[in-house]
Amino acid sequence: MKILGIESSCDETAATLLSCLPAGLSVVRAGREAKGGHLGVLQNVVWSQVQIHKKYGGVVPEVAARQHLSAIMPVIQEALGKTRKPDLIAVTRGPGLITSLAVGVQTAKTLSYVWGVPLIGVNHLEAHLWSFLLNKENKISLKKIKFPAMALIVSGGHTELILVKAVGKYKLIGQTLDDAAGECFDKVAKMLELGYPGGPMISHFAKSGDKNRIKFPRPMINSEDFDFSFSGLKTSVKYHLNDLAPTGSLSQQMLNDVCASFQTAIIDVLAEKTMKSAEKFQAKTVILGGGVSANEALIKKIQDAAAFRSLDFYYPEKWLTGDNAAMIALAGYFNKQKASKEIWRKLSVDANLKMA
Numbered sequence: 166m167k168i169l170g171i172e173s174s175c176d177e178t179a180a181t182l183l184s185c186l187p188a189g190l191s192v193v194r195a196g197r198e199a200k201g202g203h204l205g206v207l208q209n210v211v212w213s214q215v216q217i218h219k220k221y222g223g224v225v226p227e228v229a230a231r232q233h234l235s236a237i238m239p240v241i242q243e244a245l246g247k248t249r250k251p252d253l254i255a256v257t258r259g260p261g262l263i264t265s266l267a268v269g270v271q272t273a274k275t276l277s278y279v280w281g282v283p284l285i286g287v288n289h290l291e292a293h294l295w296s297f298l299l300n301k302e303n304k305i306s307l308k309k310i311k312f313p314a315m316a317l318i319v320s321g322g323h324t325e326l327i328l329v330k331a332v333g334k335y336k337l338i339g340q341t342l343d344d345a346a347g348e349c350f351d352k353v354a355k356m357l358e359l360g361y362p363g364g365p366m367i368s369h370f371a372k373s374g375d376k377n378r379i380k381f382p383r384p385m386i387n388s389e390d391f392d393f394s395f396s397g398l399k400t401s402v403k404y405h406l407n408d409l410a411p412t413g414s415l416s417q418q419m420l421n422d423v424c425a426s427f428q429t430a431i432i433d434v435l436a437e438k439t440m441k442s443a444e445k446f447q448a449k450t451v452i453l454g455g456g457v458s459a460n461e462a463l464i465k466k467i468q469d470a471a472a473f474r475s476l477d478f479y480y481p482e483k484w485l486t487g488d489n490a491a492m493i494a495l496a497g498y499f500n501k502q503k504a505s506k507e508i509w510r511k512l513s514v515d516a517n518l519k520m521a
């Protein structure tokens with residue numbers, strides 16, 4: 166079975182051909198071996214618009230949609246390679262930017278109709294959640310995961326704690342009340358004139374900084390619930406910058422220290438709430454996913470905390486942290502019983518699609 170995944174929810178146009186072979190078979194395609202009973206990424210294509218949005222300091226929805234429109238067919242063609250048509254098409258139907266989502270969904274619907282291939286609309290956050298299963302070594306299989314699991318999904322648009330009882334059985338435990346974690350990284354990076362996206366730049370400078378130099382607040386770290394709030398932290402950075410650099414420029418060392426102190430504050434809150442919720446709901450496993458899961462300091466913090474509590478911990482390889490269509494194809498595989506050749510008639514986009 167070959168699944169074509171299509172992703173266009175934000176500023177990445179992506180298509181992936183994923184193979185799901187019956188046990189006992191093994192083939193090599195595109196230089197990679199796909200073993201029977203396993204999932205194999207045959208071709209993964211991501212066309213990033215980051216360079217285009219950089220000059221605006223963030224994603225401009227109108228520009229993003231136009232870029233998806235010109236990129237989507239070449240990206241799909243590249244992912245398909247010599248495969249004439251897949252056995253299933255999986256496309257992100259939300260959450261995300263409505264006009265960006267519409268390009269991917271309309272393309273998927275058209276291909277489904279023309280090819281006569283079943284189609285399924287998937288949730289972008291569910292795809293981030295399971296992305297760790299697509300590691301290249303195929304070492305982690307779903308059978309190994311102990312449930313319930315607590316998943317922290319941290320991206321540019323979302324910060325959610327989700328209790329996972331099984332594939333498809335989710336309960337939202339907590340979420341951000343204002344900015345998402347990635348959004349907070351991006352906004353602070355903007356203040357520091359580090360460009361867009363901010364997360365990778367902040368984590369880069371933080372490596373050479375003193376994380377104890379500035380004591381930034383850890384909003385809601387001790388609250389009884391599992392919600393988050395990052396706008397106060399962002400404002401605190403702004404005030405500190407006014408004091409530290411009234412004329413506008415920071416020394417390189419001070420910049421590193423601000424990055425390290427800020428990153429530690431946000432990570433402390435994310436890790437603390439994840440562990441508290443895991444404890445309360447007696448989770449056996451902790452899962453990390455989404456663009457911010459590329460952050461090595463966050464991985465380390467949760468890894469240590471999970472090990473301390475004897476919990477299993479899974480996170481995606483770096484190439485799977487940002488938006489990609491391999492994870493969309495995988496979510497499609499998990500939901501394949503809902504796919505049909507007729508869905509193109511009614512499949513819609515939902516900017517605020519919920520997982521639970």
Ligand code: KG4
Nearest residue numbers: 320321322347362364365456457460487488
């Ligand atoms: O999942 P994603 O690619 O897109 C959305 O679905 O939103 O996440 C993008 C977010 C951006 O806010 C970016 O700054 C953040 O992930 N990010 C990071 C790092 N790499 C990307 N945040 C912190 N540290 C990083 N290393």
Ligand code: ZN
Nearest residue numbers: 320456487488
């Ligand atoms: Zn995403």
